[in-house]
Amino acid sequence: MVFKSPVEGIEEKFEMIQILNEDGKIVNEDAMPDLSDDDLVELMRRMVYTRVLDQRSIALNRQGRLGFYAPTAGQEASQLGSQFALEQDDFILPGYRDVPQLIWQGLPLYQAFLFSRGHYHGNQMPEDVQALSPQIIIGAQITQAAGVALGMKNRGKKNVAITYTGDGGASQGDFYEGVNFAGAYQAPAIFIVQNNRFAISVPVEKQSAAKTIAQKSVAMGIPGFLVDGMDVLAVYKVVQEARERAVNGDGPTLIETLTYRYGPHTMAGDDPTRYRTEDMDSEWEKKDPIVRFRKFLEEKGLWSEEKENEVMETAKEEIKAAIKKADKQEKQSVTELISIMHEELPANLKEQMEEFKEKESK
Amino acid sequence: MAEMTMIQAITDALRTELKNDDNVLVFGEDVGQNGGVFRATEGLQDEFGEERVFDTPLAESGIIGMAVGLSTQDYRPVPEIQFFGFVFEAMDAVVGQAARMRYRSGGRWHAPITIRSPFGGGVHTPELHADSLEGFMTQAPGLRVVIPSGPYDAKGLLISSIRNNDPVIFLEHMKLYRSFREEVPEEEYTIDLDKANIVKEGTDMTLVAYGAMVHASLKAAEELEEEGISCEVIDLRTVSPIDIDTILESVKKTNRAIVVQEAQRQAGVAAGIVAEIQERAILHLESPVFRVTAPDTVYPFSQAEEVWLPNHQDIKEKVKESMNF
Numbered sequence: 001m002v003f004k005s006p007v008e009g010i011e012e013k014f015e016m017i018q019i020l021n022e023d024g025k026i027v028n029e030d031a032m033p034d035l036s037d038d039d040l041v042e043l044m045r046r047m048v049y050t051r052v053l054d055q056r057s058i059a060l061n062r063q064g065r066l067g068f069y070a071p072t073a074g075q076e077a078s079q080l081g082s083q084f085a086l087e088q089d090d091f092i093l094p095g096y097r098d099v100p101q102l103i104w105q106g107l108p109l110y111q112a113f114l115f116s117r118g119h120y121h122g123n124q125m126p127e128d129v130q131a132l133s134p135q136i137i138i139g140a141q142i143t144q145a146a147g148v149a150l151g152m153k154n155r156g157k158k159n160v161a162i163t164y165t166g167d168g169g170a171s172q173g174d175f176y177e178g179v180n181f182a183g184a185y186q187a188p189a190i191f192i193v194q195n196n197r198f199a200i201s202v203p204v205e206k207q208s209a210a211k212t213i214a215q216k217s218v219a220m221g222i223p224g225f226l227v228d229g230m231d232v233l234a235v236y237k238v239v240q241e242a243r244e245r246a247v248n249g250d251g252p253t254l255i256e257t258l259t260y261r262y263g264p265h266t267m268a269g270d271d272p273t274r275y276r277t278e279d280m281d282s283e284w285e286k287k288d289p290i291v292r293f294r295k296f297l298e299e300k301g302l303w304s305e306e307k308e309n310e311v312m313e314t315a316k317e318e319i320k321a322a323i324k325k326a327d328k329q330e331k332q333s334v335t336e337l338i339s340i341m342h343e344e345l346p347a348n349l350k351e352q353m354e355e356f357k358e359k360e361s362k
Numbered sequence: 363m364a365e366m367t368m369i370q371a372i373t374d375a376l377r378t379e380l381k382n383d384d385n386v387l388v389f390g391e392d393v394g395q396n397g398g399v400f401r402a403t404e405g406l407q408d409e410f411g412e413e414r415v416f417d418t419p420l421a422e423s424g425i426i427g428m429a430v431g432l433s434t435q436d437y438r439p440v441p442e443i444q445f446f447g448f449v450f451e452a453m454d455a456v457v458g459q460a461a462r463m464r465y466r467s468g469g470r471w472h473a474p475i476t477i478r479s480p481f482g483g484g485v486h487t488p489e490l491h492a493d494s495l496e497g498f499m500t501q502a503p504g505l506r507v508v509i510p511s512g513p514y515d516a517k518g519l520l521i522s523s524i525r526n527n528d529p530v531i532f533l534e535h536m537k538l539y540r541s542f543r544e545e546v547p548e549e550e551y552t553i554d555l556d557k558a559n560i561v562k563e564g565t566d567m568t569l570v571a572y573g574a575m576v577h578a579s580l581k582a583a584e585e586l587e588e589e590g591i592s593c594e595v596i597d598l599r600t601v602s603p604i605d606i607d608t609i610l611e612s613v614k615k616t617n618r619a620i621v622v623q624e625a626q627r628q629a630g631v632a633a634g635i636v637a638e639i640q641e642r643a644i645l646h647l648e649s650p651v652f653r654v655t656a657p658d659t660v661y662p663f664s665q666a667e668e669v670w671l672p673n674h675q676d677i678k679e680k681v682k683e684s685m686n687f
Contacts, residue, residue, distance in 0.1 A: 130434075
């Protein structure tokens, strides 16, 4: 062979960024984010709260009281560390597992439950939450994020569009198109790939010959980072720097977070024992984002069992109240559906509106 | 008033709305410095700057996805799909995303996007340039599909489409781009969407058509007039939704109808219209409602297209079949 690939071994350049190791020890003091004690406690509170929300959601789903639900346990650091780096006017384009980010950005809990139940009010973001509802089509949100970001840039906003997908999503054509568009326009976008190792059942190794997803940034000509997705401090720091670059006019960033979902793909019948081993599960549980952050905070005297129990109790009460509120929401009607399809109803829908008014009055 | 080709009328409409509304953005492959492969955007980048009229990377899904994103920032995107056969690359972005923005977000977001795209047979293009794919689009709730038949309509309909706050697919028949000129007012004007236009009145037969088939229908009607058959010709202008009232009113007068489309026969726009007519006006009919369409094959490489495409002779024969039924 005369010619050698100039990027041979490129994946070795993408070393996993870690600040807090599995034992709760800071391993990269220089990278330590500038967060106050209150911020650190708040991050922990959110992760614990979200873990409880996940457990309760799974239970509610099993009782037939929730509907569509994609479990989040294991991914708290990736989801909440990245969201914590955002400003209120930043724009979130989530995948279907990324409901926690919306909640902490301001989507009321009862609306998150209504999203699960398939009520459109669950998708109606409050005025102060700049976000689309969770995307079902893998990767469709990535090209949209490029558009949101280009729009923000042209409007002179000092904000970013942040979008989330998984390791499977990084195989979609829309992933390459969206990231490439944002790069071409130097638009302020942050692309997060939560690599939880399985696209439903297909292992990440089968998605690509590339050893990392982060290295795909090289082809798109933008910065890319591989981050320990179980380390909330590392995720926060990398996203915060990406945000800074973006609002300073230095374009988009691709971030791969290495994480794991403890639960099934969704609650609609997926059985992870068909494609994962117990060994693998326990290997990843040792990396748990909450366990290591708890150790770190306890060491600093910022956290205690008592505090954690308090957060868990509050979460349970608020979840109970939110479910009650969601239960009170009137069932979505077909006439409502017809009325929000267009600004101006076309004749066929006007006619069908009358038909369904009658059907629904029976 | 100036005489314009349809392509000039389209440029004129884009210029009008770029001037009227700072939120209008025109973008796509080659639409910037090059002015578009058909020159639809000729001179617009020089006039309005690169932030308003710009080239995109070559990726249709990316283009429409980006339009959806831009609409959240209060822009009014007018993306171009270079040839409508390329829309398959963007099918999710159009049908799965743009069309559903208003419903999906409970009205929090909407997508005031007008997707312009050339289509239509008879100009010897390579594969997947000429196909009539409007049928796919008309099955998508949330979209309007508009197809002008000439310069005057193109300007008024395009301005209305851009001003509409929901997504519109605006399909421009390539054969009509430069085949004739029409008086087109230089000032702005709109033409109502969702409304058909009676382009020729008649008493014996209703011909329903859109795009280039309006002209084939008019030619057939002229020749049939000499044989004593009076055809009314309806130009749908908007093929989703269908202005069924205008069609029914005509059918109740003529008692016969033929729907003409350049697209293949199965499913599609014509089939839907036939179904509506028989459901709503069967007792007015003296004959079955016939269709004149292309066969259910893929659009041919250009060698066979002259025969493949429906023409005014096909329409005339079908009219006689109906009259003699």
